[in-house]
Amino acid sequence: MREQEFEYIRSLVYERSRINLGTDKRELVSARLGKRLRATNLSSVSDYCDLLRSPGAEEELAHLIDAISTNHTFFFRENAHFDFLRQTAVPELAPAVAARRGKFRVWSAACSSGEEPYSIAMTLAGCLADSSWHIESTDISHRVLTKAVAGIYRNETVSRLPADFLRMHFQRGFGPQEGNYRVKATLRDHINFQQLNLLDGEPPFTEPFQVIFCRNVMIYFDNATQTELVNRLARRLVPGGYLFVGHAESLSSIRHPLKSVKPAIYRRSVQS
Numbered sequence: 001m002r003e004q005e006f007e008y009i010r011s012l013v014y015e016r017s018r019i020n021l022g023t024d025k026r027e028l029v030s031a032r033l034g035k036r037l038r039a040t041n042l043s044s045v046s047d048y049c050d051l052l053r054s055p056g057a058e059e060e061l062a063h064l065i066d067a068i069s070t071n072h073t074f075f076f077r078e079n080a081h082f083d084f085l086r087q088t089a090v091p092e093l094a095p096a097v098a099a100r101r102g103k104f105r106v107w108s109a110a111c112s113s114g115e116e117p118y119s120i121a122m123t124l125a126g127c128l129a130d131s132s133w134h135i136e137s138t139d140i141s142h143r144v145l146t147k148a149v150a151g152i153y154r155n156e157t158v159s160r161l162p163a164d165f166l167r168m169h170f171q172r173g174f175g176p177q178e179g180n181y182r183v184k185a186t187l188r189d190h191i192n193f194q195q196l197n198l199l200d201g202e203p204p205f206t207e208p209f210q211v212i213f214c215r216n217v218m219i220y221f222d223n224a225t226q227t228e229l230v231n232r233l234a235r236r237l238v239p240g241g242y243l244f245v246g247h248a249e250s251l252s253s254i255r256h257p258l259k260s261v262k263p264a265i266y267r268r269s270v271q272s
């Protein structure tokens with residue numbers, strides 16, 4: 001891939017998703033574009049750039065962002081957050097929610113293929129009444145969302161889950177589905193999945209959240225973008241609500257109104 005092609009792809013990806021591809025990502029981008037060249041039957045990156053510049057390129061742009069973004073995730077990743085949710089956030093915040101007959105609301109803001117929101121769901125199912133909680137789950141990538149909505153995972157993916165979680169919340173596939181496990185509808189029904197670019201203005205939710213998970217996505221954004229995003233997320237929390245970020249994503253260099261309470265856990269003031 002030539003320098004000018006990399007620069008073009010890089011600025012397009014930034015403009016669309018704010019994913020900030022450093023110059024060190026050239027090899028990675030090149031490898032990931034390979035898949036799009038095959039899918040579009042084009043033989044060079046130069047032709048692919050022409051396709052992206054042509055009218056009606058919207059669909060291919062979505063595929064490009066899908067191909068570039070890193071979707072790596074797994075069940076109960078950074079497990080301390082799920083312990084904190086069960087042991088601290090729910091006991092502190094759920095009584096006020098119950099008093100007004102509302103729902104304990106959690107947003108998984110870059111949910112990838114669903115392992116994160118289903119881990120949240122398994123946690124909440126263990127400590128809240130069935131009708132009293134709801135999860136919004138969003139990602140920029142249509143491809144991963146399709147997988148998240150289906151809730152079907154390979155044996156290798158679920159094998160490290162505690163046996164009782166597997167029994168309680170998954171159906172084992174038979175015949176052509178041998179080796180697959182599907183999240184039961186009783187859990188899936190608590191989650192609303194939708195495509196959302198976190199940097200596309202205000203998210204379309206009317207009610208605030210007790211907890212927001214926005215993990216392992218901010219590492220791709222520059223400082224100004226992180227500041228904009230964290231402040232936007234903070235406004236979506238109830239007073240006293242919590243924001244969980246990835247453990248590699250310190251918010252210490254950006255201005256925001258949240259208080260750091262533990263590594264990778266931030267809280268909106270109870271008074272605000």
Ligand SMILES: C[S@@+](CC[C@H](N)C(=O)[O-])C[C@H]1O[C@@H](n2cnc3c(N)ncnc32)[C@H](O)[C@@H]1O
Pocket residue numbers: 017018019069070071072073074077109110111112113116138139140141144196197198199214215216217246
């Ligand atoms: C590495 S995964 C993290 C998944 C999960 N939160 C976790 O921690 O395991 C990052 C996800 O962020 C999504 N993403 C990247 N840029 C985004 C944006 N601007 N808006 C929403 N999601 C985005 C990617 O599609 C990807 O699924």
